[in-house]
Amino acid sequence: MESNKLSRVDYIFRPESNRIDLIKKIMSKDKDDFILELIDSGLKGRGGAGFLTGLKWKLAKEAQGDKKYVICNADEGEPGTFKDREILDRVAGKVLTGMALCGYIVGANEGFIYLRAEYRFLAPKLQQMMDAMNQELKTAGLDFTLALRFGSGAYVCGEETALIESMEGKRGEPRNKPPFPVTDGYLGKPTVVNNVETFVNTVIIAEIGYQEYKKLGTDSSRGMKLFSISGDCAKEGIFELELGMSLADFVEEFGDGDTKAVQVGGASGFCVPRKKFKETIIGFEGIPTGGSMKIFNSSRSMYNVLHNYLDFFQEESCGQCTPCRVGCQQLLKGIMAVKRRERPATYLDELVKLAETMRYASKCGLGQSVGNAFVSIVENFREEIVY
Amino acid sequence: MINLTINNIPVTVEEGTTILAAARKLNIRIPTLCYHEDLCIAGNCRVCVVEQVGMRTLQASCAVPVRENMQILTNSMKVRQARKNIIELLLSEHNADCTKCYKNGNCELQDLANEYRTGNQMYLDLVPEKHFTIDQSSPSIMKDDSKCIRCQRCVRTCAELQGVNALAVANKGHEMKISSFYDKPMHEVVCTNCGQCINRCPTGALVERNYLDEVWNAIYDPSKHVAVQTAPAVRVALGEELGFDPGERVTGKMVAALRRLGFNSVLDTDFTADLTIMEEGTELLTRLKKALVDNDEKVAIPMTTSCSPGWIKFIEHTFPEYLPNVSTCKSPQQMFGALVKTYYAQRKNINPKDIVSVSIMPCTAKKYEAQRPEMRDSGYQDVDYVLTTRELAIMIKQAGIEFMKLEDEEYDRFMGDSTGAAVIFGATGGVMEAALRTAWEIVTGKEVPFENLNITPVRGMEGIKEASVTIAGTKPEWSFLEGVELKCAIAHGLANARELMQAVKDGKAVYHFIEVMACPGGCLGGGGQPIPTNPEIRQKRAEAIYAEDEGMPIRKSHENPEVAQIYQEFLGEPLGHKSHELLHTHYKARKRY
Ligand SMILES: Cc1cc2nc3c(=O)[nH]c(=O)nc-3n(C[C@H](O)[C@H](O)[C@H](O)COP(=O)(O)O)c2cc1C
Ligand code: SF4
Ligand code: SF4
Ligand code: SF4
Ligand code: SF4
Ligand code: FES
Numbered sequence: 001m002e003s004n005k006l007s008r009v010d011y012i013f014r015p016e017s018n019r020i021d022l023i024k025k026i027m028s029k030d031k032d033d034f035i036l037e038l039i040d041s042g043l044k045g046r047g048g049a050g051f052l053t054g055l056k057w058k059l060a061k062e063a064q065g066d067k068k069y070v071i072c073n074a075d076e077g078e079p080g081t082f083k084d085r086e087i088l089d090r091v092a093g094k095v096l097t098g099m100a101l102c103g104y105i106v107g108a109n110e111g112f113i114y115l116r117a118e119y120r121f122l123a124p125k126l127q128q129m130m131d132a133m134n135q136e137l138k139t140a141g142l143d144f145t146l147a148l149r150f151g152s153g154a155y156v157c158g159e160e161t162a163l164i165e166s167m168e169g170k171r172g173e174p175r176n177k178p179p180f181p182v183t184d185g186y187l188g189k190p191t192v193v194n195n196v197e198t199f200v201n202t203v204i205i206a207e208i209g210y211q212e213y214k215k216l217g218t219d220s221s222r223g224m225k226l227f228s229i230s231g232d233c234a235k236e237g238i239f240e241l242e243l244g245m246s247l248a249d250f251v252e253e254f255g256d257g258d259t260k261a262v263q264v265g266g267a268s269g270f271c272v273p274r275k276k277f278k279e280t281i282i283g284f285e286g287i288p289t290g291g292s293m294k295i296f297n298s299s300r301s302m303y304n305v306l307h308n309y310l311d312f313f314q315e316e317s318c319g320q321c322t323p324c325r326v327g328c329q330q331l332l333k334g335i336m337a338v339k340r341r342e343r344p345a346t347y348l349d350e351l352v353k354l355a356e357t358m359r360y361a362s363k364c365g366l367g368q369s370v371g372n373a374f375v376s377i378v379e380n381f382r383e384e385i386v387y
Numbered sequence: 388m389i390n391l392t393i394n395n396i397p398v399t400v401e402e403g404t405t406i407l408a409a410a411r412k413l414n415i416r417i418p419t420l421c422y423h424e425d426l427c428i429a430g431n432c433r434v435c436v437v438e439q440v441g442m443r444t445l446q447a448s449c450a451v452p453v454r455e456n457m458q459i460l461t462n463s464m465k466v467r468q469a470r471k472n473i474i475e476l477l478l479s480e481h482n483a484d485c486t487k488c489y490k491n492g493n494c495e496l497q498d499l500a501n502e503y504r505t506g507n508q509m510y511l512d513l514v515p516e517k518h519f520t521i522d523q524s525s526p527s528i529m530k531d532d533s534k535c536i537r538c539q540r541c542v543r544t545c546a547e548l549q550g551v552n553a554l555a556v557a558n559k560g561h562e563m564k565i566s567s568f569y570d571k572p573m574h575e576v577v578c579t580n581c582g583q584c585i586n587r588c589p590t591g592a593l594v595e596r597n598y599l600d601e602v603w604n605a606i607y608d609p610s611k612h613v614a615v616q617t618a619p620a621v622r623v624a625l626g627e628e629l630g631f632d633p634g635e636r637v638t639g640k641m642v643a644a645l646r647r648l649g650f651n652s653v654l655d656t657d658f659t660a661d662l663t664i665m666e667e668g669t670e671l672l673t674r675l676k677k678a679l680v681d682n683d684e685k686v687a688i689p690m691t692t693s694c695s696p697g698w699i700k701f702i703e704h705t706f707p708e709y710l711p712n713v714s715t716c717k718s719p720q721q722m723f724g725a726l727v728k729t730y731y732a733q734r735k736n737i738n739p740k741d742i743v744s745v746s747i748m749p750c751t752a753k754k755y756e757a758q759r760p761e762m763r764d765s766g767y768q769d770v771d772y773v774l775t776t777r778e779l780a781i782m783i784k785q786a787g788i789e790f791m792k793l794e795d796e797e798y799d800r801f802m803g804d805s806t807g808a809a810v811i812f813g814a815t816g817g818v819m820e821a822a823l824r825t826a827w828e829i830v831t832g833k834e835v836p837f838e839n840l841n842i843t844p845v846r847g848m849e850g851i852k853e854a855s856v857t858i859a860g861t862k863p864e865w866s867f868l869e870g871v872e873l874k875c876a877i878a879h880g881l882a883n884a885r886e887l888m889q890a891v892k893d894g895k896a897v898y899h900f901i902e903v904m905a906c907p908g909g910c911l912g913g914g915g916q917p918i919p920t921n922p923e924i925r926q927k928r929a930e931a932i933y934a935e936d937e938g939m940p941i942r943k944s945h946e947n948p949e950v951a952q953i954y955q956e957f958l959g960e961p962l963g964h965k966s967h968e969l970l971h972t973h974y975k976a977r978k979r980y
Contacts, residue, residue, distance in 0.1 A: 154559060171556055176430040176450040319537070319563025320431040320556070323469075326476035326513070329561045333511045343511075350509065357472040360445045360465065361433045368444065 003246040003281045006253055009216065009224045011204050012197070012240050013090055019097045019133075020140050023104070026206055027142065031105050035061065038202065041210035042222030047073055047158075047195030048268070048290040049365065053202065056192060059182040060106040063190035068108035070099050071167070071186065071193045074115045075151045075158035078266035079312060080292040083226035084196040086238050088115075088122050091200065096133045096146060098199025101206060102192055103144040111146045112186075114163055117153040155316040159364050160193040162318065173318045174364035197226055197291075218244030221283030225291065231263075232256050232297035247272055247280040247287075251295070258297040261380070266292035267309045268369035271302075273380040302381035306335060309373045317366060324367025327358040331374055335385055345386045348378055391457040406437060406448035406459055417461050418470070418499055420477075421538035422449040423587050424921040425907065426547060432538050434473050434499065438463045445469055474503050479510040481590075482519065482533035489529075490591035493918060496536060524572035526758045527580035527596055527751040527914075535565055535592035541584035548907055550882035551701065553578035565592075568980050577704045577980060579881065581697035581905045582751030582775075582914015595751050595915060598772040599781060605743040605771070606649040613743045614731065615650040616723045616802075617641065619657055620749040620813030620910035621776045623931035627917040627924075628780030629790040634927030636935055639795020644783050645747075646796065652735075655798045656746065657805025659722040660812045660821070662953070663694060664944035666970055667716045667818075668826040669961035671900055672865075680867045687711040689876075689891065689898040692818050694718040696756035697905025697914075699974060701881050706888050707976030715971040719812065720746050720753050721762050723802070724769030725969040730957045731802055739765060745772045747779045749813070749913030752905065761972050775915025804949040807840075807935070807942030814932045815879035815909035816845035816852060819902040823856070823875075825945045830858060830865040840942055846933070848908060848926065850883035851876065853898075874898045880907040 026034055039054030060068060072095060076084040087095060099111040113130075115123065130146040137144050149167055151157050157166045161175035164186050185191020201223055205213045217223050221243035230236055233254045241250075251259045263271050264280075264287045272280050272287065280286050296305065310332035319325045334351045337343040355371035362368045378385055390399050393410050400409045405428075410417050420432035430450035437448045440458035445466065448459075460466060478500060485491050519533035537556075542565060545554045553576050557566035567576045585593045605613050626635040645653045671690050677683040693699060693714040702709060717725070723746070728739040746753065750773075756762065757770040774782070783790055797803075808824055811817030820842045827835040835842060836856075844854040854875045861869045876898045878884040884903045890896040906912045908925035911932060936942060944950065958965045 156559070173556075176428060176447065178451065313560075315560045317560045317563075319559045319561070320429075320539070322431070322433050322473050322476050322536075325537070325561065325563060326480050329513055330476065330479065330510045333513070337511060353468070354472055354476075354510075357469045360443070361436045361469040361473060363430060363433065363447070 003249070004218060004242055004244040006245040006249040007242045009240055009242055011224055012087065012200055012226060016091060016093050016097070017207055019093060020136055022097060022203070022206055023100055023137070023140060023142060026101055027104060031061065034105060037210040038205060041205045041213045042217070043198070043201050043205060043213070044221070044284060045195055046197035046201065046225065046290065048078075048265070048288070050284050050288050053194065053198055056182060056194070057102060057105050060190050060192045063183045065190040067110070067187075067189045068106055069186045069189055069191040070102045070106070070108045070111035071163070071191060072099055072111065072113045072196055072199055073158060073160065073163060073193050074113050074119065074196050075163060076116050076119070076196075077155035077158045078268065078290055078292055080230050080266050080294050081228045081290060083228045083238050083291045085119055085122070086226070087196050087200060088119070088126065092126055092129055094200045094203045095196055096129060098202045099146060100133070100137055100142060100144050101202055102194070102199070104142055106190070106192055108192070109143050109145065111144060112149050112167065113146070114149050114151060114167060117151045120150065123148060154318070156318045156364070156366055159366060162364070163193065164191065173320050174366075176363070216242050218281075218283055218285065220285035227289070227293050228291045229254050229293045229295070231295035232259065232300070233295045244281055244283045244285075246278060247282060248277040250282060250293070251277055254293070255295055256297055259295050260298045260300070261296045261302065263292070263294040263296070263305070263373070265289035265372075266294070267312050267373060268366070270372050271305075271376040271380065302377055302384040303335070303339065306373065306377045306385065307332070310335070310370075313366070313370050321363040321367060323358045324362045324370065327354055327362075327367065328370060330354060331370065338386060348382065348385065352378060389453045389455050391453050391455070391459060393459045394461055400453055402452075404453050406446065406451050406453055406457075407435060409453050410448065410459070410461060415461055417448050418502070419449055420495060420499070420536060420589050421540060423540050425587065426540060426543040429539050429543065432473070432477075432536065434470055436466060436469055437461045438466050471503050471505070474499050475505055475509045477536050478505060479508065480513045480517075481536065482514050488534065488591045489594045489597070490534075494591060495589035522573050523596065524574040525578065525580060525596065525755070526574070527582060527754040528573055528578070528585065529594050529596050530573060531592050531594075532564055534590045536590055537563060537565065538589060539565070540587040540589065541565060541593055544584045544587045548880050548882055549579070549581060549583055549905070550885040551577055551579055554584060579697040579700040579905060580752040580755040581881065583906060585751060585914055586916065586918055586920045595775050595777070596754060597778050598754075598774060599778055602745055602772050602774060602782070605745070610741060611743045612651045612737050612741055613649070613745060614652045614654060614727050615645055615745045615747060616654045616656045616720070616727075617645070617747045618720065618749055618813070618910065619660060619810045619932070620913060620916070620928070621747050621779070623813065623911060623928045623935065624749065624916045625776050625780060628777060629783060631791070633924040634931045636931050638935070639797070640790055640793040642798055643793040643796040644788050644790060647788050648782055648786055650745070652799050654723070654727070654802045655805050656719050656723055657809035657812075658802045658947070658949060659719040659726065660809035661806055661944035661947040661950045662722055662970070663716055663719050664808060664821050664825050665950060665954075665961045666966060667692065667714050668822050668829065670714055670716065671822070672826060672829065673962065675899065676867065679871070689901045690714055691901040691903055694812065694818060695752070695903060695905045695910075696750070697752035697881065698884060698903045700752065700755070700977070701884065701905065702888070703974055703977040704979055705885065706892065709888065709892075710974045710976060713974060715973065717762070717970055717972050718753070718756065720748060720773070721756065721769055721972070722970045724757070724762065725764045726802070726953075728765035728767050728769060729969060730953065734801065739767055743771050744769065745774065746770050747774050747776065749776050749910045749916045750906070751775060751914040753915075764969050776917060777915060780917070802949065804947055805939070806944055806947045807937065807939035808944040809947070810935045810939065811932055813910045814846070814929045815904050816847070816877045816902065817909060817932070819845045819854075819875055819877050819900070821944055822900070824943045828943065828945065830862065830868055831860045832862050833860060839937075845875070845877055848922065848929070850880060851878050851887050873900070875900045875902070877902045879904040879909050881905050
């Protein structure tokens with residue numbers, strides 16, 4: 001695997017070009033051509049799961065339905081992530097434009113931003129921009145209107161099918177997949193759910209062209225990404241980087257010189273210890289991330305880190321499926337029991353097996369990813385967990 | 388058609404089939420817990436996971452449809468490991484005191500734990516730190532959260548089949564649980580006591596309130612005369628608990644068993660079912676006369692049946708404005724109770740205070756009904772204890788009676804007579820059919836114009852059925868009905884009842900007579916019937932009911948000789964003074980939550 005050099009870029013927060021001109025430009029093109037360009041650009045979803053955005057739009061376009069919907073996932077609940085908030089605060093126009101493009105391509109007439117409850121303060125400005133945009137689109141001859149919906153404050157509602165349930169006024173429990181939202185989404189209609197940053201990326205591709213876009217990143221991880229950097233770091237905040245750099249380069253740039261581990265991708269991501277920094281690439285070929293990068297220096301107790309993550313999951317699991325609801329409790333209680341010598345250190349091996357079961361058998365991505373942090377921390381910092 | 392392999396055996400099934408159904412076709416059993424044939428797919432317990440070759444995650448076989456060339460493994464190492472872990476996880480959150488548990492021996496979780504030999508507990512016991520509660524507030528239902536595996540079958544039952552929504556999921560994460568509205572006690576919420584959730588709960592978390600000890604104590608008390616009545620639907624289902632296949636009629640054996648248990652008189656609710664037809668049929672004709680002849684605008688049409696106490700509580704909560712439309716007739720159980728402590732006591736020369744009246748019902752709502760304050764017209768609580776079909780089976784087992792070997796016996800001769808019309812009360816459409824058989828004859832003097840008295844349009848398992856007959860050939864006193872098209876509707880399962888009543892309310896449907904049974908399939912699918920229940924079992928019970936009807940010498944309620952006798956000796960005439968006093972009741976509007 002070849003890694004890129006770490007390079008800071010500036011596409012996402014760059015001022016927007018004339019959005020109506022851009023939309024008109026795309027409207028003058030063949031829809032399928034634009035989809036092919038989007039697929040060719042290699043853009044993968046920025047919400048975590050990393051599905052090819054062009055393919056998602058293609059599936060939604062081909063799906064049968066008298067109505068279709070576009071949803072922007074702005075639930076941003078992953079601890080340590082705040083890049084979608086920054087986007088919506090500074091360049092919300094690009095998000096709206098991306099949604100309108102999507103609506104045009106897949107044949108949807110309505111779009112919703114599902115905004116995290118804690119981000120309510122952004123609502124007045126967003127609403128104003130949406131109202132203006134609805135007018136502009138009408139004038140431009142595009143039948144697409146935007147509206148705002150609020151999250152319920154539960155982390156799991158960021159999962160796309162739980163999000164849809166919640167938008168339908170139900171309890172935010174993830175659905176069985178298949179069927180997927182592209183065929184059976186909001187109100188049972190074909191629906192595209194994309195992350196805030198993903199929509200911005202589609203606009204960038206429309207602006208600079210897919211060939212230019214493809215020059216950024218690596219074969220498996222095209223483009224740039226916003227990173228929310230926190231923890232024991234020299235520089236904290238939001239940074240836009242080209243995808244595919246090695247974690248070693250990253251730590252050199254952002255660490256405080258004493259970094260012992262980095263949690264890539266937040267609570268649902270992986271913990272990488274120092275000895276693996278060099279070989280670890282940030283991207284879909286290595287460790288993908290929704291943007292959260294948390295840096296730990298040698299003063300941190302990895303037991304506490306893990307304890308916090310598990311506590312978070314046992315609270316934030318929707319609770320419907322067995323592996324996740326009970327598994328999270330067992331992992332948390334399990335490390336506590338080991339710490340207190342109520343169970344032998346070898347009990348951790350049983351828990352690692354349990355974490356594997358949770359990975360395979362949980363209903364949604366939440367339960368499936370609890371094992372990421374658990375196994376990577378237990379395997380790399382076993383002594384800290386036991387003693 | 389889709390081709391796939393399961394455990395390397397090829398199979399071809401229709402598109403849309405789930406992996407689970409495809410496996411069943413190959414006689415490969417995949418364990419399930421949250422799956423139930425009557426309900427929508429939840430996919431939350433995850434014990435049904437299987438491996439799809441090439442996929443990283445396991446697939447919930449109950450939820451995932453087959454795809455071309457899928458290769459499924461139902462018993463691979465990965466599957467076994469996951470399934471065992473999942474069962475152990477469920478048990479770690481479960482108060483598994485099987486020997487003390489009411490569901491011991493008929494529990495899906497226990498079966499699975501047994502199958503997977505989950506001997507020594509692998510995980511930490513989470514039960515002590517949970518503050519589980521047992522809700523015993525309802526006279527019908529017990530809810531024990533420490534036995535709940537959160538499969539949500541009850542929630543889906545209450546919402547999808549019953550349209551009641553008394554149970555819902557509350558909280559998330561480790562605190563997620565099944566709760567009533569604001570976690571209030573069950574007797575304070577909209578629960579209709581129908582027991583459908585009990586029939587589908589795979590564990591001991593929802594069970595009937597049992598009155599076994601009370602009934603045994605009454606039997607053991609020499610100063611008491613314990614009279615038992617048995618509802619029509621019990622005789623076609625009891626066998627399932629005692630070694631017979633679904634659909635076996637065990638009327639004679641049941642009667643024999645009741646005698647051996649020590650009940651002093653073994654009587655039949657069918658008798659008062661026939662009586663109900665006389666009263667309710669007359670009530671319907673009277674209402675029609677008031678409406679059509681007297682142009683009385685106050686008379687409430689359509690009239691609905693009132694034999695299902697789950698339906699009564701439902702309408703009291705949900706459509707209280709329609710209470711005047713409900714027939715004032717008590718349910719057959721309560722008519723029976725009122726008569727046992729009056730007419731029967733007189734005839735048998737027993738002091739009514741020494742009579743303990745017990746009924747065997749397919750129903751849990753009847754437990755609640757028996758305790759309603761209105762149900763004391765004999766001067767005592769008319770029905771003292773209500774046992775479900777399941778509880779009767781428990782008593783028979785406790786008494787060491789070898790049920791399968793019993794010789795058939797007959798009901799007592801007095802208040803034990805019944806007709807085919809009474810038997811079909813146990814199936815959806817049955818009350819309608821029985822009423823039509825009698826009312827038609829009252830009005831025209833002739834038998835209903837259906838071959839062999841079988842009014843087939845009102846039979847069957849469709850959720851809402853409609854039928855209409857144009858009345859012709861009336862006797863002079865009923866000539867106002869000549870040419871009238873009598874419109875009837877039948878609903879079973881309260882979700883269907885809700886839909887039907889909403890249509891009536893919205894003016895989209897006009898009827899004269901509506902039959903509602905709270906339970907799917909009618910009483911034969913009642914909340915007190917043997918577990919499991921599914922469409923196939925209910926169909927078999929229905930067939931048994933109609934077979935029982937066809938085999939009866941008398942098939943019309945008004946021809947029941949004991950019914951004629953009781954009017955002559957005691958009641959006078961249908962809707963007469965005495966009837967009003969003992970056989971009719973009133974209802975009360977209740978809150979909507
Ligand atoms: C527990 C959980 C929480 C999630 N939260 C978010 C979120 O806050 N924002 C987001 O965009 N995607 C989130 N996702 C991913 C979404 O399910 C979905 O994959 C994503 O919105 C698709 O958009 P994308 O293809 O543009 O990434 C979450 C997934 C899971 C399992
Ligand atoms: S994995 Fe967790 S969050 Fe997802 S459905 Fe299961 S219990 Fe809910
Ligand atoms: S519910 Fe089942 S597993 Fe649980 S204690 Fe009762 S019988 Fe045992
Ligand atoms: S009460 Fe019974 S049916 Fe309801 S969730 Fe619990 S175990 Fe399942
Ligand atoms: S008894 Fe009937 S109404 Fe009550 S909770 Fe159960 S299903 Fe719902
Ligand atoms: S039976 Fe399939 S998930 Fe429960």
